[in-house]
Amino acid sequence: MLRTIKEKILTIVVDNSFVKNSLIFTLFATINNGLNFLLIFLLSGYLSKQAFGELNLFSTILLVFTTIIPLGTQGYISVIYYKKNKKYINRIMNTIISLSLIVFLLFSFLFYLLPSSITNYMSIPLEYVYCAIAICFFQVIYLMLLEVFRLEEKPVKYGLLTMTFVGLNIGLTWYLCVQRNYGWEGRALAQFISSIICFGISIYYLRQLGFYIGFNVNRNHLKRITRFGLPLIPHSSTVWLRMGLDRYIINFFQGSSILGSFSFIFNFSGLILMVGTAFNASNSVFIFKNLTSGSPNISVKLKKQVLIMTIAFAVITVISMVVIYGIIKLFMPKYIDAIPYIFPLCAAAFFQCIYYLFVNYIFYYKKTKELMYITFSISIIHVILSICITRYTVVGLAYLNLLSNFIICSCVIYYSNKLYPILRKQNINE
Incomplete structure (x- = not known):
């Protein structure tokens, strides 16, 4: 057996x-x-x-x-x-x-x-x-x-x-x-x-x-x-607005030492993104080829794929959080103050992985301007809230990252499903 x-x-x-x-x-x-x-x-x-x-x-x-x-x-x-x-x-x-x-x-x-x-x-x-x-x-x-x-x-x-x-x-x-x-x-x-x-x-x-x-x-x-490409500059800048600019804001309000602790966890949460980007490298090719050729039953396959990978990303996220916690406790005690950042930053990485499962449809149909509207508007709000929150707490900023990624992921799922509704039973003619 x-x-x-x-x-x-x-x-x-x-x-x-x-x-x-x-x-x-x-x-x-x-x-x-x-x-x-x-x-x-x-x-x-x-x-x-x-x-x-x-x-x-x-x-x-x-x-x-x-x-x-x-x-x-x-x-x-x-x-x-x-x-x-x-x-x-x-x-x-x-x-x-x-x-x-x-x-x-x-x-x-x-x-x-x-x-x-x-x-x-x-x-x-x-x-x-x-x-x-x-x-x-x-x-x-x-x-x-x-x-x-x-x-x-x-x-x-x-x-x-x-x-x-x-x-x-x-x-x-x-x-x-x-x-x-x-x-x-x-x-x-x-x-x-x-x-x-x-x-x-x-x-x-x-x-x-x-x-x-x-x-x-x-x-x-x-x-x-x-x-x-031009709409993708504001879109891509949102990664900097939500992640890179946050570091400058932390550096300004809290100093480079606190920034080092935050960056330490942020870099390790990249273990989760590593899997998401690696899967996306082949998944985007799979999507583009099948949408171009009009392969039959592709919608059913993609729907199963989304379900399986969502579970896989969730499991990887939980394992990563446990591993990061263990590394700090056992080997890196000077970063003990970074432990509160583990859950929000790892969960934010999880929603970024889910985002990858859907964003390729927006690229395929060349709706980069619409993608820019989604990501840039949410990121501007993120920056404003980041400035308000970070002067008091960096942990609050970590949870703001989680919230921003969740909202962007949800909006991308909604819009990509309008272009190619893999989350609904019926498919549209391309």
């Missing part, structure tokens, strides 16, 4: 490319994120709370400019990949790269004109602000190659490329932070060097796949991709 069940499970995994790819993506994501979290764990013990807080401010700048440098246009590739030929996609890629270079140069010039203002606002030295936006530009092509591997359903190549980037990051970080005693700045320099190396590797492999990288702006393509 047990052998029969094992054989059935093995058959499902081997014969079902979606399940197999999901498992491979999750495996590589687990390894990569596990290594990253191990590094963060080690750095949190090596760096002071203040330095750890400053490192998170640098990470926040990366978070913001990752979307701003390409003006949110990179997601357009996944939407058209199954509808257009390689030559057309290549032209779109080169338009995105050219646009990213222009934006990068404009911001560099702006920072050159206003150095003191930028330093005061960002709370880190200006040279590391330049470092951050340079990393974001170099990663445009790296992320482009990852997107091609993902859409071509080549999870092994995708995973090996990410492991290369993570391996370089970890090796250089350990050398610069610990061996050379550069502090948090060593982590920033490690990310900068790693991004340059992966930039070169990505150009080489894209050429091997038949995509020739150059700088060329096509007006018609520019209109299409910016119409899709």
